[in-house]
Every structure is written in structure tokens, then in C-alpha cells.
Amino acid sequence: MLEYRFEKSGNPAVLRFSGELSIDKIVDLRNILLDSLNQTENILIDLEKAGPVDMAFLQLLCSAHRMALKSGKSLSVSSYPGPFMEAIKEAGLGSFTCKDAQWRSKCLWPDTLALPGENL
Amino acid sequence: MGKTVLIVDDSATMRQVVSFALKDAGFEVISAVDGKDAIAKLGVAKSDLIITDLNMPNLNGIELIKQVRQTPGHKFTPIIMLTTESQESRKAEGRQAGVSGWIVKPFTPEQLLGVVKKFIR
């Protein structure tokens, strides 16, 4: 059972998920995200009440973020509660993998790893 | 929350061995005596991992794997097959059907757990 709530009236519009977010519901999750994104210019994803997330969900978020950037919209995550942060670290994700310095500030992922100055 | 494993084998010995090893490691275990029984069990109980023999009456292992992949909620459930042969052809057949891993008989409980832990915790 997928539980979510989309509050599109606010700015940003807020999409709240709860429960486990994983590959088993990934097609539904994609549809919800895509629908919501289509209805607003500025969306905030709230995972405070979300349970465990898996890699399929993480890459879906990344893809949604890319979609938003591509269409000149904004998509962000309100916070990184425990299970979410855990999954991010476990997957080896972090802003350090993102495109370049300017992009890094827009990157969806938190700073999970301090990189040294580039020593060439 | 404990994870549940479904062991499918027509041999009572194998069911016993697998279930003993897994319960010892803290998993819930349910058993099915053949493929048909397994499909029925999947309908009523949650299963996070399926371990199945290949040679069984009433729906063999490969057919079971294919059917599980079509069963709602089990498209991505890990499935381990028990096999007596280590031939590549057998593995390829399993992989084609959607199997996640395999273990070759005979095996020890430790070896079984080593494989199981590649798929669930």
C-alpha cells in the first residue's frame, strides 16, 4: 500500500511519502512523481514519515531531479531522515559525484564525503 | 521485523535442513512440497526470499521461478535454486527464468547462509 499526499497549493508544492519506498512500488512511485512534477514549477519532497528506501527509489529521485532541471523547474528534498540518509551513504551517493562545482550546490544529495582539494 | 523464507523441495530432508539452518539464523521459514504448493503458499503468506529445488513434481523449479516472476509482488523477490549440477547451462537456464543465485548440493548450513545473505538480511 503506497501512502502519499500531494499538497499542490503551496509554494513550493509538497509531496509527502510514508512507508517503505522500494522497487516493488517503483512504477507507481514514478507515476506519482511525474504527475506531481507536471502540476507545479517548484516541488519539495518530504520523506520525514518515509520508511526504508532502496536503490531503485534513490535513482528515481535522481532521475526526477534531472527531469526538473531539464524543464527549468525546481525539485528538492526537505530533509534527510535516518533511513533515507542511511540508504544514501550505503549506496555511495553524495554531492561529490555530481557534475561540477556549480551543480553541486543544486545537487539533490547531501555532503556525505569530504573530498580533498584536487591534487593534480 | 524478521524476514520470511519459503523453501520449496519435494525432499523432506532438504526442507528440514534448510529450515533448520535458516531458523537458527533468525529467519522465519515456511515450506512447500512442490512448485504448485509454493504458488499457493505465496498467495497467503509473505515471502522475502524463495529457495527452490529444481526437480520436483507438479511444477518444476524453473517453471516455478518463471511463474513467481509473474506473480504480483514477487517480480523482484530473490530466488535461490538448489542444484546438484554446477553446469553453466543449468545456471543460464535459471538466470533466464529470473533466478537470483544458486547453491550446489551438498552444502553446509554456513554455505547456505552465505548465499542467503547476498539477498536478504
Next chain:
Amino acid sequence: MKGPEDRHKEIFREEANELLSELEGSLLELEENPEDGELVEKIFRAMHTIKGSGAMFGFNEIVSFTHELETAFDHVRNKKMPVTKELIEITLSARDILREMLENSAEGVGDNERAAQETLSRLKRILPGPLKTEAENSRLKDEKEKENEKIFRSSGDPVTYRIRFRPGRDIFKNGINPSFLINELMTLGDCLVIAQIDSIPAMDEFDPEACYFYWDFVLTTGQGVNAIKDVFIFVEEGSELKIEAVDEGDPGKPADYKRIGEILVEKGDISAEALKEALSKHKNLGQILVEEGAVPHGRIASALVEQQYIREKRKSLKEAEAAASIRVPSRKLDILADLTGELVTLQARLSRFSIAENNPELAAIAEGVERLTEELRETIMGVRLVPIENVFSKLKRIVRDLSGELGKEIALEITGAETELDKSLIEKLGDPLVHIVRNSIDHGIEPPDEREARGKPRRGTIHLSAAHSGANVLIQIGDDGKGLDAEAIKAKAIEKGLIQHGTELSGNGLYQLIFASGLSTAKEVTKVSGRGVGMDVVRKNIDALRGTVEVESWKGEGTCINIRVPLTLAIIEGLLVRINEEHFVIPLSMVEECVELIRGANEGQNGKHIANVRGDIVPYIDLRELFGIGGPPPEIGQIVITEADGKKVGFLVDQVIGENQTVIKALGGTFKQIDWISGATILGDGSVALILAVPQIIKWMENRETERAAFRAE
């Protein structure tokens, strides 16, 4: 009390008995309806189950017996064999044997082997193909064991690996969650995970059930590369898995690690050309590469992480090493070695004295002192030993930089880097090795296009190796370049007056001329190898270490330089010889054999001494003459035949006393001028013996010959 194992066994027996009862009925039924496929399936499955479950509890007899029956029914079910009365009969008696086997296994008695063998040979006669032989069965068993072993493993020294894992897109659909694999990898040791996300498309092109992530890992583990492969055993098909060892965890390595560009090229993330171009812009490399889209940022992050990780690893390793050891000025070690040398000498005197005294108590003391001295000496020498890797790693850098500069592609292969030799030797070997390697790069290895035209791989190879060989260390520097040009060397040598026109020198003898001073055959003087200084300097340095250097070369195929140096400078194994009252030591590493010389038989002509050793003509030097020692020579002298730089030369002495371990003392003052002597040693009785510098003496002799020949020619 019964453990779970026993309970399992019991259940197996019950189950097998049940199956055997059913089997009887099925077989009888099959006799009536031989075409009933379902019955055949059922019988096959019964066999299969008994075999599979039996194997779990070591019912080996039952397993191998059932295996043959299973094979037979496999044939039947594949329509390769008909159901006959005989088959039914054999299977029924097999069933009875199985039942007995089961009962016997419970009681631990009985022998069913004969009956089983009989039944099997009957079965064999009616099978279409040959039954699997014992050997094959055991092979199958081995394979199975290996298969499961793949998943379970052993350990060794920690090594740092760089791993890239790019799963197949459909990995989720096979029920595989990569996070468990990552978790398992992390249990192997220290591990860093870097997800690569450049393949994830925007949502309009995104398949939510496909896996777009791929990963780079830096892992330090002592469990070996197979343990890493085992993590990915179920996904190897359809996935990309690259595992490279990047750091062996040697505390001797500098804490510095490769540069980012280097790492990226190694990983194949960018080409060497792209790197060169980016570097030429003198900006932050990562920024340039990303701006140009040459490489996704994640890849650079991954290289950075690897760099940082290994630096930290090396630093902590160094700290751990530092905590476990202390630094001592090498001067102190030298003094210790010197003192030990004196002790060895004194101990030899003690031993001689105790033998002469014939006092058992004194003999026991002398023996004890001898043992301890020997141990002390070995320990001191051991402390001074360092791996040659220190020199080799310097060469890595030279190969890398110089080949780039000269536009050549060169791979450096190193073997035996762990070979240890005396610290002072290591220091003195550096320059000669650098010279030789530079020469190989500059003159040996051809430019890539030229190599290709000659049918060689574009990339040349320089091979460095070190190995112990007796009391020596053999260092070889080989390349697969164009080899030495014999004609050019000859022409140059004649021009420089090193050899006479018309002198016949065979290939190897000729090649040794490259070590002569002033001989450089490179047509153009390059800034790399300079103008003909180099190889003669190499020779001088190696001579000073009491070593030898030789060159071998094959035109068009390459050159190999062999350097032999003694393990340690402080002690040599020598042959002690006597002329009148004077003692000399000849380094044992150069001694080939000793022969007798009857005076008057082969006395030299023109001051040139020639001995006939089993048909070989060997020139020899009369040491009495060379050092101007008086006294009458004995009737029968002895010639010590030595070999240095590929040439045999003898030394005539009065008597060969025997082998001894010689602690070398440096010579001071006036002796320093004499280059025939490489050092001195103090004998047990307190007298001094000089150590002959064999290569120098030979060279001196050759020069004299050449001068004389020239003189005569005029």
C-alpha cells in the same frame, strides 16, 4: 544426546525408506506400462532426491550408487533408452541394496560393496553410453566443491584494490539488490563506495525497473581477489566487474600516491592524449575535464577518493611501522658491522688456540663463542639488508617521464623487487641502473611507429628483475628494443683505438665494448643519454662494488644487461691463496676452478702466460710477478681460474689454502692508489691478506697486451 545432524540423518533415512517403498510400486507399475512418462519422471525424481539429500549428510556410498541409477533413468526419460524387463529387474535389486545400505548406515555395520558392484556392472551393460567412471565422478565432486568454495574463502596480506562494478540493467528483475553486494564487500575490509550516476536519464526516458547506477570501490582486504569476485558471483554474467590491485600495503612506499590524471588514465576513464591536452591548459584538471565533457564528474570524484584513501592508508601504515621500529643512523650500523668483523677475526684466533691447547673446557668455550659470533654476524648483516624495490621504484618514474618525453610507449615490468641486499650496495646501484634504463629508453626501444613497422607491439617493454644467486644478487635490465648494432660498435671501437683493425671478436665479446670509455654509437647525441659517458661509468660503479656487468644483445629483438653484485659489501666469500709468505683473497663469486701448473711446462713467451685447461687456452697472471714477491716458486704451482665479464683469466699462486669468509676492511693511505686491490682482511693469526680486484687486474692486463701489440706493430 542427538545433535541436529543426527536428527537430520534420521529424517533422511525415513524419507529414503518411504521413497524406496514407493519406488518398488512404481517399478512394478512401469513394467506393466513401459510407456508411462509420468512414472519414469517419478522414479527419476526419487533417485534424484535420495542422491541430493544423501549427499548433504555424507551418505557417500548411497550417493554414488544412486547416481548411476539416476543416470539410467535420465536416459529413459530422454528417450535414449527403452524400459526393458532387465532394467526393471536391475533397478529392483538396486532398490533392495539401497535399503540395506540405509539400514547398515544406521547400525554402522555391513558391506554392500560387492552386491552394489555387481548390480552396477549389469546396469552398465544395458546403458547406451559408458557409465561415468570413478575418475569422472571424483572430478564432478571436485567441481562441486570448488563451486561452493568459490563462495567461501581464506586470507593473506592486505592489498588495496580498485573495483568498478557496473551491473546489468536488468539486475533488479533477477531479484538482486546491489546494496547487499555492497554490504558484503564492506565486510571484507576497509571500503569506500562511490556511486556513479551519470547514466541516470531524466524521467521521460527513465525505466524505473532498470538499474542505472554503477559503482567504484576502493577496498583494502587480505582475503584476495577471489573473495571479491565471490561477492559478485551471481551477477558476473551481464555485469562489468573490473578489479585491480593498486597498493600492496608496503610501509616502505612513500605516502605520496599517483596523480589524478594518472589514475583516470589507468582506469580507462580518459585517454592519455586527452589528459595531455587538458594538462597543457594549466588549469584545475578536474574542472577542465568536466567542462569539456571528457569525463563525468563522478569519475573524477572517484579518482580523488582513491587518491585520498591510499594516501591515508599509507600514512597510517607508515605510522604503525614507525611505532614498531626505531631509526638509527646508518653510521652506527657500520660501526657495529666493523666491530663484528673484528670479533669474527678474534674468534678465529680463539678457535685455533683452543685446538692447539687440546683443553676440552677451552674448546667448549671456543665453540660457544663461534656459534654466537656467527649468529651476531648474520643478524647485523640482516639489519643492513633492504629490498631493491627502493631503487626500482625510482626507475618507474624515469620510465614514465622519459618515455612520454621521447614519444615512446613503454611498459615497465618488475620482478623480484623484494630481493634484499646490503644498504650500502643499494645506494651505489642507483646511478648505474638509472644510466642503463635511460639508455634502454633512448637507444633501445624504438618509437611506436617504427616498432609497428617491424611487426612488434607498439608498446615496448623494459623488464627489471632481481634475484639471489648464491652469494650474489643478479640484476637484469632487459628491453625488447632494437638491440646493439655490432657493426657500429666495431667501427667506433676501431676508430677509438680500442681494438685493432681485423681483430676478430665474437658477438658477446664485441658487445662488452660498450662499457669501454668514450664509446657511444648513437648517431645523434641526445640530451638523454649524453655523449658516450654512461656505460663506462656503469662499469666503474659496478667494479667498485666487486661486481660484474655483462651485456647480451640480439639484433632487432632486444638487449639485456646482467649485473652481479655481492649480497653485502662488508663480508665476502673468498678463496684464500698464498704466495711465499703473502696471503691474498680472491672473491669466490668469480672463481671457476683451480688447476695445477707444473713449472717449466708452459712458461710464457713474451711475458704472456698461457695455460691449457682441458683443451681451452686460458691466459694467466703470475701474482708473484705482478706483486714482485720474492722467494723461489714451488715445483707445482696452482692456477685459480676466474671468470669476469665473460672472460676467463687464471691467477698463478703457490698454494690454494681454502675458502674463507672474509670481513673486508677498507684500505687507507697509500693502498688506495692501487686499483688491483679492493680491500684487505685480517686473518685468524692477525696477519693481513689483500683482496684482489679481479676485473681491474684483467683490464690492466688487456690494456698492456693491446699496448704491446701496438708497439710490436709499429
